[in-house]
Amino acid sequence: MRRVVITGVGAITPIGNDVKSYWNNLLNGVSGAGKISRFDTTKFKTDFACELKDYDALNYFDKKQSRKLDRFNQYGQIAADEAIKDANLCFEKLDTDRIGVIFSSGIGGFETIEKDIIAFSQDQFNPRFNPFFITKIIANSLAGSLSIKYGLRGVNTCTVTACSSSTNGLIQAFNYIRWGKADIIISGGSEAPINQSAVGGFNAMKALSTNNENFKTASRPFGKTRDGFVLGEGAGALVVESLESALKRDAKIYAEIIGGGETADAYHITNTHPEGIGAYLAMKEALREGGILPKEVNYINAHATSTGPGDLSEAKAIETLFKDSLDTISISGTKSMTGHLLGGTGAIEAIATCLSIHTDLIPPTMNTKVMDAAIAPGFKVTLGAKTSKTVEYALSNNFGFGGHCAAVLLKKYNE
Structure with a gap:
C-alpha cells in the first residue's frame, strides 16, 4: 500500500x-x-x-x-x-x-x-x-x-x-x-x-x-x-x-490521508440512527485503517448540520467511540458559517480539516450559545472563536440521506 x-x-x-x-x-x-x-x-x-x-x-x-x-x-x-x-x-x-x-x-x-x-x-x-x-x-x-x-x-x-x-x-x-x-x-x-x-x-x-x-x-x-x-x-x-x-x-504537502470509513445506518431514508451506529462504525473503521487509537485524535470536523436528530446522533457516535478521551478532542461545526453544500460539503470540510492540520488552528462553531442538554458535558465544541492547537490527527465526518456514512482520517505529514 x-x-x-x-x-x-x-x-x-x-x-x-x-x-x-x-x-x-x-x-x-x-x-x-x-x-x-x-x-x-x-x-x-x-x-x-x-x-x-x-x-x-x-x-x-x-x-x-x-x-x-x-x-x-x-x-x-x-x-x-x-x-x-x-x-x-x-x-x-x-x-x-x-x-x-x-x-x-x-x-x-x-x-x-x-x-x-x-x-x-x-x-x-x-x-x-x-x-x-x-x-x-x-x-x-x-x-x-x-x-x-x-x-x-x-x-x-x-x-x-x-x-x-x-x-x-x-x-x-x-x-x-x-x-x-x-x-x-x-x-x-x-x-x-x-x-x-x-x-x-x-x-x-x-x-x-x-x-x-x-x-x-x-x-x-x-x-x-x-x-x-x-x-x-x-x-x-x-x-x-x-x-x-x-x-x-517536490510538491508541498498539506496533510496525509491514512484512513477512511464507509458504512450505512440501515435505519431510515432521511433520519440518522438515534444511537449514531453508522457514524460510529465509519469513524471506527477510519481509525482502524489508520492504525491509531481514539485517544490520538485531536480534532473532528463534524457533519453537524444543525438538525434536531442529526446532530444528536452524531454526538452520540462521537461520545461512544471517544468515551475515554472526549474532553481532549476539539470539535467544529463549520456549516454554521458556510451552510450545507449537500454533495459539496465533504470537499470543503476536508479542506478545512486539512488546513487545521497544516496550520494548527481550529475553526470555530458559530451561533450556538447554549448546547443541547442531551449532549455529554465533555463534548468540546469550539464555540465562538478559533483556537490554536497542535493537530496531529483529524477526522472529517459526513452523512447522507439513504443512511450513507463516511469519515476520512487525515494526519500531519511526517517523513
Missing part, C-alpha cells in the same frame, strides 16, 4: 471564492447567510440561504461555455482549477494515463432540471428541450468535463451518496492511489441547489431552518435552539497524490 497525500486545494464557497478567503473567513466566524436573491421567496417558509457572493460565470467562462454548463459544473471546474494551480501540476510533464478525476455531486444539474422543465411545460406552441439538457443535468458531467479539459485518462467517476458524496469520493481517491491504480486524482464535490425545487422540497420535509428573522445565526450546530440546516452552494477540490509522486515533483 502506497502513502497518499494532499498537495493542492481549491474552493468556491459562500464565505470566499478561493481557499485563502474561505479559510480566513472560516477562522474569523463570518456568516455566509443572506436573503435568497435567485427567486421570489414569498410562498416559501424559508427565505434565506448561503449563496455565493459576487459570482459571475463570465469571469471564468466565455458566454458559449457558460450556457452549456449548469452552475454545479461551473463551480466544480473553478475549484478544481485552483487546486491544480495550487499543486503546481504541469500535465505536459506527467503521465496523464495515471491521473484521474473523482468529482462528486449529490444532485447534479438541479437548476437546469427546474428551469428546462418549467420552460417546456409553459411553451404550448413549440415545446422542446434545450439540446444541452441531459449533459447539463447528469451528476457525472463535471468529472467528464475536467477529464476532457486537462486530458486526464485515468479513473473518471462520480460518487453520488447525497451529503456524504464528496467524502466517499475522497476515500475512493485515497484507495485508488494506495492500491497503485493511479498516481494523482483530482477529487472534490460541487452543488448548486439554491432554487425553488430544493427550498420547497427541503421545507416540505421540515429539514430547513425557518428562522427568517435571524438568518445570519440560524445554523446552530449542537445548539439547544437549532431548527434545521441552512442551504448552501459551492465546491471544493483536492489534489490527492501518492507520496512518491509528490516527492518526485
